[in-house]
Amino acid sequence: xxxxxxxxxxxxxxxxxxxxxxxxxxxxxxxxxxxxxxxxxxxxxxxxxxxxxxxxxxxxxxxxxxxxxxxxxxxxxxxxxxxxxxxxxxxxxxxxxxxxxxxxxxxxxxxxxxxxxxxxxxxxxxxxxxxxxxxxxxxxxxxxxxxxxxxxxxxxxxxxxxxxxxxxxxxxxxxxxxxxxxxxxxxxxxxxxxxxxxxxxxxxxxxxxxxxxxxxxxxxxxxxxxxxxxxxxxxxxxxxxxxxxxxxxxxxxxxxxxxxxxxxxxxxxxxxxxxxxxxxxxxxxxxxxxxxxxxxxxxxxxxxxxxxxxxxxxxxxxxxxxxxxxxxxxxxxxxxxxxxxxxxxxxxxxxxxxxxxxxxxxxxxxxxxxxxxxxxxxxxxxxxxxxxxxxxxxxxxxxxxxxxxxxxxxxxxxxxxxxxxxxxxxxxxxxx
Numbered sequence: 178x179x180x181x182x183x184x185x186x187x188x189x190x191x192x193x194x195x196x197x198x199x200x201x202x203x204x205x206x207x208x209x210x211x212x213x214x215x216x217x218x219x220x221x222x223x224x225x226x227x228x229x230x231x232x233x234x235x236x237x238x239x240x241x242x243x244x245x246x247x248x249x250x251x252x253x254x255x256x257x258x259x260x261x262x263x264x265x266x267x268x269x270x271x272x273x274x275x276x277x278x279x280x281x282x283x284x285x286x287x288x289x290x291x292x293x294x295x296x297x298x299x300x301x302x303x304x305x306x307x308x309x310x311x312x313x314x315x316x317x318x319x320x321x322x323x324x325x326x327x328x329x330x331x332x333x334x335x336x337x338x339x340x341x342x343x344x345x346x347x348x349x350x351x352x353x354x355x356x357x358x359x360x361x362x363x364x365x366x367x368x369x370x371x372x373x374x375x376x377x378x379x380x381x382x383x384x385x386x387x388x389x390x391x392x393x394x395x396x397x398x399x400x401x402x403x404x405x406x407x408x409x410x411x412x413x414x415x416x417x418x419x420x421x422x423x424x425x426x427x428x429x430x431x432x433x434x435x436x437x438x439x440x441x442x443x444x445x446x447x448x449x450x451x452x453x454x455x456x457x458x459x460x461x462x463x464x465x466x467x468x469x470x471x472x473x474x475x476x477x478x479x480x481x482x483x484x485x486x487x488x489x490x491x492x493x494x495x496x497x498x499x500x501x502x503x504x505x506x507x508x509x510x511x512x513x514x515x516x517x518x519x520x521x522x523x524x525x526x527x528x529x530x531x532x533x534x535x536x537x538x539x540x541x542x543x544x545x546x547x548x549x550x551x552x553x554x555x556x557x558x559x560x561x562x563x564x565x566x567x568x569x570x571x572x573x574x575x576x577x578x579x580x581x582x583x584x585x586x587x588x589x590x591x592x593x594x595x596x597x598x599x600x601x602x603x604x605x606x607x608x609x
Contacts, residue, residue: 252297256555261299264547265321267332267342272309274335276483277536281334283529284521284537285544291520294548307333311341318345318352328556329353329547334540336401343367351561353547355540358401361585366562368585370543372576372592377499378409380593381449381474382417384497384608390446392420394471396436396460397451398428402476406451428456437463448473448493457484461491470494474595481534489600496600497608499593500535501575505605508594518574542573 252258266285269278285302289295303325305317314333321327322345330352333339339346339359346352347365357371385393395410397403407423414421422443424436437460440448448471450460457479464473472495479488480498502508506522509515521541525533546565554560570588571578578587595608 252552255297255552257552258297259299260551260555261301262329262551262556263301263303263325263327264551265317265325265327265330266302266304267307267314267317267321267330267334267338268304269309269333269335269338270304270306272307272313274309277334277481278306278309280481280529280534280537281540284525284533284540285331287521287524287528288541288544291517291524292545292548293517294545294552297552298548300548300551302331303327307338307342309335309338311338314338314342315345318342322346322348322350328551328558329561331543331547350558351550351565353543355543357586358405359586363583363585365585366558368546368565368580369587370546370573370576370578371539371587372501373586373589374405375409375412376588376590377476377593378406378451379413379590380595381497381499382410382413382419384474384499384595385447385449386417386419388447388472390419392443392445392447393422394440394443394445394448395421395423395451396433396440396448397423397425398453398456399425400428402453402478403451406449406476410449410451426452426456426460428452428454430456431459433459433463434467437467437469441467441469445471447471450475452476453478454484458488458491461488461493464493465491472497474498477535477539480536482531484534485598485600485603489603492598492600496598498535498596498598500596501539501592502594503575504535504538504596505607508607514572514574521574539575542576542578545573546571546578 268281269275270282282304285304289300289302303321305321307314307317317333318330321330327350329350330346332352332354333342334355336356336358339354339356343360346367347362349366351366351368353368353370355371357369357374359367359369361367361369382393395407397406403425410421420443422440422445424440426433426436448464448469450457450473452460453476457475464471470493473493474497477498477500480500503518506515506518509518521538522533525537549571550561550564554564565580566582569579576587576592580587597606597608599606
């Protein structure tokens with residue numbers, strides 16, 4: 178009975194921290210709840226993520242930049258050098274996702290202190306609390322654009338909130354979100370600075386094929402996170418030909434034993450849980466109670482310290498994540514970039530009192546993209562959009578990003594590797 182008590186305690190903790198892990202998760206309802214992920218992300222309307230790019234596995238490090246970050250001119254000669262700019266920042270500082278908002282705010286402070294591109298200018302960040310609601314995000318976008326007259330906007334960081342603000346953001350100024358789940362109409366001055374979900378899901382499935390696994394179990398939520406995972410996995414599998422059993426669960430379900438039993442009847446060798454937040458804890462509990470100890474892949478939105486500590490007792494022997502190679506700085510060949518990653522991780526822990534999650538580290542690149550645009554072309558909105566549209570292989574702290582007039586979502590592939598998390602030691606390593 179100690180085993181069941183341990184599960185119950187772990188599940189209670191998972192429920193408490195679930196929203197902290199939900200920056201890429203979603204809920205079917207527009208209003209966030211306290212027992213399910215807070216997102217209502219909308220599917221892409223341009224360059225859809227459900228298309229399967231090439232199936233070649235990515236290198237352990239994204240390719241080096243082609244110097245798209247800045248002009249070949251000395252920094253002091255660029256239009257934005259030494260100038261003052263105002264950047265609006267939309268964060269969930271209150272409401273169900275307040276804890277993730279606090280982490281992003283700490284990350285913002287660290288960025289302003291350590292980033293070499295930002296150091297070339299005087300950037301004032303004006304933070305607006307979206308209260309973890311789509312209406313709040315829309316109000317923030319309206320205030321920042323029409324009252325504060327900011328040069329650019331960062332966020333909203335949770336894609337359900339981003340969907341609420343999109344009609345306002347479409348009118349400018351240019352904005353950049355760290356969420357990979359956004360809906361953008363062609364021509365809108367809205368950009369995503371993150372590895373695509375299709376890249377994540379494809380790499381997660383390719384890893385199973387590389388291990389020689391033939392049967393995969395996918396348990397996905399019925400929200401957009403889960404629906405996107407199902408579509409992307411099915412698309413990637415057109416080239417891989419694995420046997421994939423799929424079951425669905427609601428973001429707020431508390432018992433998925435029936436779905437798990439049906440999945441286990443297919444004798445899977447590998448499990449992928451396409452969900453964020455509390456739903457992941459429910460799924461992990463179900464597999465554990467069923468006696469399953471299969472290699473299990475999770476989405477990187479579930480990397481906050483609170484989530485890892487709470488869900489650790491429920492995790493199988495081999496827990497896997499698709500993340501950027503930068504999650505372990507020793508993977509990075511570029512010494513300057515590797516040092517900036519270490520500087521961020523150390524400075525964030527000093528500021529926030531806990532190590533950064535990959536959710537927060539992965540959001541650094543959106544700040545970098547904003548700083549690079551302002552430095553290279555100044556505060557003119559049309560020039561900013563043209564600058565970002567012209568970027569090829571922009572190497573941020575984590576992501577390698579390319580854009581065009583018809584692509585607002587960044588590079589289609591090459592941004593993820595599989596890593597293994599050990600809940601006993603709290604350590605990470607590259608998956609073999």
